[in-house]
Amino acid sequence: MKKLLAPLDNAVGLAVLATVLIAVGTAMTFFYAPVDVDGLNQKIFYFHVPIALTAYATFGWGAWKALVHLWKKKPGADLESYVAIHQGTIFGALTLITGSIWAKLRWGHWWLWGEKELVLFLIIFLFYCTYFMLRYSIEAGPRRANISAVYALFGVILIPISFLAIRLATNYIHPVAFTKQGPQMAGSQFATFMVCLAAMWTLAGALYRLELLGKRLDLKIRELRELVL
Amino acid sequence: MSAAAGMSGRRGRGGLVGYLGDVATLAGKDLRIEWRARDTFPAMALFVLSTMTIFHFALPSGSSDRAAQGMLWVAILFTALLGLTRTYAPEREQGMFDGLLLSPVDRSAIWLAKVLATLVFLAAVEVVALLAFWLFFAHVGGAMIAAVVLADIGLCAVGALVAAMATASRSRELILPLLLLPLSVPVVVGAVGASVDTGTGKYLAFLALYDAIFSLIAWGTFEYVVAE
Amino acid sequence: MADTASLPLVRAQGLSKRYGDKRVLSKLSFSLQSGGFLLVTGPNGAGKSTLLRLCAGLEGPTAGELEVGVERDELGYLGHEPLLYRELTALENLELFAKLYRVPERRDRIHELLERFGMWGERDNRISTYSRGMIQRVALCRVLLHEPRLLILDEPYTALDAAGCELLDAVLAERRGNHTFLVSTHDPARIEHLASDRLAFAEGAAT
Structure with a gap:
C-alpha cells in the first residue's frame, strides 16, 4: 500500500496523475455528463466549484502548517504554510475568473454582488494578497514566520465568518447544487x-x-554559499 | 533552546487579579501619555467631522437616511484605522516594545491593555461622531448605539493585533489598512445591518460572535506576533 | 543558592546569528558562572550588542544553543535605548516598571534609587526634557529597580559625565559577586579590574 501511494508524495508522480485526471475530467464534462436545464454554460460548474474547493483546501492546509509552526516550532512548517497559501491564492484567482465567466453566461453580468460565493472569494482573495505584502515587508527570520503563521490562522477563521456575514447581507440567488440530503x-x-x-x-x-x-x-x-564564502 | 523560551516569567504573579492589574497599569499608562501629548484623540475627532462634511456633499439630495447610515460606518471604520496607526507609537518611537517584552508581564496583557486604551479613544470619538450624525443627517437609535459598542470591541481587538504586525513591517502605516479592511468586512455587515435592517437581534448576535472569536484568537496569538 | 552557584548561569554553544545575508555572530561558545562578571569587548559593529540582546531573550539565535538560567523578572537589561516613555516623568516610568516587576515597597525603593543617582530633584519632569546623561541615569535606575540576579549592560557608561561614571563604578563594585554581570564596552580600561571572564570580539568572531 505504501509503495502504491509513493507517487502521491512525489511532485512528478502527482503531476502525471493530475494530467491524466484533468484529461479524463474534461472528457467526462463534455461527452459523459448530460446537458443540464441551464444548458451548455453549466459545464463550467465542473471547473469552477472544484477550483474553489481546492482553494479552500489549500488555505486550510496553509493554516494547519501555520499551527504546526506556532505549536511545535517545527522547522520548515513556515515554508510549507507559505507555499500552500501561494497555491491557494492562485486557485482563488482562478475561482474569481471562472466564477465571473459563469455569472456572465448565466445572468449576463461579469460581476454580481448577489453571488455570495464570488463576493466571499473577493474578500478572501484580498485578505490573502495582503499576506504576501505583509510577509515580504518583514525581514526573513523567526519573527516573520510567526507573524505569517498568525495571519494564516486568522484567514481560516475569516472564511466562515465572512460566509455568515455575506449570507446576512445579501439575497440568496446562487444555485444550490448540494443540499443536506445529498x-x-x-x-x-x-x-x-x-x-x-x-x-x-x-x-x-x-x-x-x-x-x-x-x-x-x-x-x-544559500546555505552552501554561506559555507563557501 | 533560546533564552526567550526558557523564561516564562509567570511565577507568583497573583493569578487573575495580578493579570488584570498589569492590564490596568499598562492601559493607564497609554491613557496618561495620550492625555499629555494629545496626539491621537483630536486628530481622530477632526477626521470624523471632516469625513461627515465630505459625505454631505457626496450624498445627493433625495438620498435616504439608510445611505447616510452606511456612510457613518465608513467614517467610523476609517477613523478607527487612523487611531490604530498610532496604537503602538509610544512603543515604536522609543524602542519600548523591548522594555515591555523584557518585563515579566504576560504578553497577552500588553494586547489587552492596548485594546482597552484604543476602545476608550474610539468611544470618545464616537460620542462626537454620533452627535454630529444626529445633527447633520438622521436620528440615532438604540440599536445603532448597541452596534457601535459591539463593532468597536471587534475592531479594537483585531486592530491591536494587526497594528502590532504592522510595526514589524517596513510598510507600517501603509500596510495597516490592507490588514484591517478585509478583516472588518463582517463588522461592517453586522453594524450596518443592525442600523438599517429590521431584525436587529441577529446582526447584534453576529457582531458578538465576531468579537468573541476574534478576541480569543488575538489574545492567544499576540505573543507570537511580538516575540521571536 | 549553593547548588546553583556551581552551574553556569549563561551558557552558549556554537551560537550564530545572521540578519539576512549578514553574519553577525559565528559559532560562539562561552559560559558564565553565577556571580561572575563577563566583560565583552570589541570595536563598533563587532556583534557585542547582538550577543547581549540574544542573552536577554529579545532575539533568537539563527543556530546554536543558548541557555540563560533566570526568569524574566530576574533579568535587568540596559540597551542602546533607555527603555523609558518620553512623555512620562522619571517617577511615573519607574512606578510603571515597579508595578510590572512586583517590586515590594516600591515607593521607598524608587526614592532610594533616584536619590542615589542624583535624580530625585528631577523626578516630576518628563524624560523628553532630560539630557542624554540624565536619561542614562534613570535608565540605570530602571535596570536596578528589581535587583535582578543577572545584569546585562550594553555600554553602560554611554553619555554619563565624570560624576555619573564614578557613581556607576561604585554601583557595579558593590554588586560584584552577588549579582551576575554581562557587560559590553569598547573601552575596557574602566572596569577591567571587575571582570572575572572576558570575551574579546574582532570582526564577527570572538576569541
Whole structure:
C-alpha cells in the first residue's frame, strides 16, 4: 500500500496523475455528463466549484502548517504554510475568473454582488494578497514566520465568518447544487464532478510539491554559499 | 533552546487579579501619555467631522437616511484605522516594545491593555461622531448605539493585533489598512445591518460572535506576533 | 543558592546569528558562572550588542544553543535605548516598571534609587526634557529597580559625565559577586579590574 501511494508524495508522480485526471475530467464534462436545464454554460460548474474547493483546501492546509509552526516550532512548517497559501491564492484567482465567466453566461453580468460565493472569494482573495505584502515587508527570520503563521490562522477563521456575514447581507440567488440530503445531481454528473475535484486536488498537490522543492533547493544553495564564502 | 523560551516569567504573579492589574497599569499608562501629548484623540475627532462634511456633499439630495447610515460606518471604520496607526507609537518611537517584552508581564496583557486604551479613544470619538450624525443627517437609535459598542470591541481587538504586525513591517502605516479592511468586512455587515435592517437581534448576535472569536484568537496569538 | 552557584548561569554553544545575508555572530561558545562578571569587548559593529540582546531573550539565535538560567523578572537589561516613555516623568516610568516587576515597597525603593543617582530633584519632569546623561541615569535606575540576579549592560557608561561614571563604578563594585554581570564596552580600561571572564570580539568572531 505504501509503495502504491509513493507517487502521491512525489511532485512528478502527482503531476502525471493530475494530467491524466484533468484529461479524463474534461472528457467526462463534455461527452459523459448530460446537458443540464441551464444548458451548455453549466459545464463550467465542473471547473469552477472544484477550483474553489481546492482553494479552500489549500488555505486550510496553509493554516494547519501555520499551527504546526506556532505549536511545535517545527522547522520548515513556515515554508510549507507559505507555499500552500501561494497555491491557494492562485486557485482563488482562478475561482474569481471562472466564477465571473459563469455569472456572465448565466445572468449576463461579469460581476454580481448577489453571488455570495464570488463576493466571499473577493474578500478572501484580498485578505490573502495582503499576506504576501505583509510577509515580504518583514525581514526573513523567526519573527516573520510567526507573524505569517498568525495571519494564516486568522484567514481560516475569516472564511466562515465572512460566509455568515455575506449570507446576512445579501439575497440568496446562487444555485444550490448540494443540499443536506445529498447531491441533487444525476449519477453521471456527480461522477464527473468528483473526477474533476480529484483532478484539481492532485494538480494543487503537484504544484505544492514542485514549489516546495524549488524553495528548499534555494535555501540549500544559500546555505552552501554561506559555507563557501 | 533560546533564552526567550526558557523564561516564562509567570511565577507568583497573583493569578487573575495580578493579570488584570498589569492590564490596568499598562492601559493607564497609554491613557496618561495620550492625555499629555494629545496626539491621537483630536486628530481622530477632526477626521470624523471632516469625513461627515465630505459625505454631505457626496450624498445627493433625495438620498435616504439608510445611505447616510452606511456612510457613518465608513467614517467610523476609517477613523478607527487612523487611531490604530498610532496604537503602538509610544512603543515604536522609543524602542519600548523591548522594555515591555523584557518585563515579566504576560504578553497577552500588553494586547489587552492596548485594546482597552484604543476602545476608550474610539468611544470618545464616537460620542462626537454620533452627535454630529444626529445633527447633520438622521436620528440615532438604540440599536445603532448597541452596534457601535459591539463593532468597536471587534475592531479594537483585531486592530491591536494587526497594528502590532504592522510595526514589524517596513510598510507600517501603509500596510495597516490592507490588514484591517478585509478583516472588518463582517463588522461592517453586522453594524450596518443592525442600523438599517429590521431584525436587529441577529446582526447584534453576529457582531458578538465576531468579537468573541476574534478576541480569543488575538489574545492567544499576540505573543507570537511580538516575540521571536 | 549553593547548588546553583556551581552551574553556569549563561551558557552558549556554537551560537550564530545572521540578519539576512549578514553574519553577525559565528559559532560562539562561552559560559558564565553565577556571580561572575563577563566583560565583552570589541570595536563598533563587532556583534557585542547582538550577543547581549540574544542573552536577554529579545532575539533568537539563527543556530546554536543558548541557555540563560533566570526568569524574566530576574533579568535587568540596559540597551542602546533607555527603555523609558518620553512623555512620562522619571517617577511615573519607574512606578510603571515597579508595578510590572512586583517590586515590594516600591515607593521607598524608587526614592532610594533616584536619590542615589542624583535624580530625585528631577523626578516630576518628563524624560523628553532630560539630557542624554540624565536619561542614562534613570535608565540605570530602571535596570536596578528589581535587583535582578543577572545584569546585562550594553555600554553602560554611554553619555554619563565624570560624576555619573564614578557613581556607576561604585554601583557595579558593590554588586560584584552577588549579582551576575554581562557587560559590553569598547573601552575596557574602566572596569577591567571587575571582570572575572572576558570575551574579546574582532570582526564577527570572538576569541
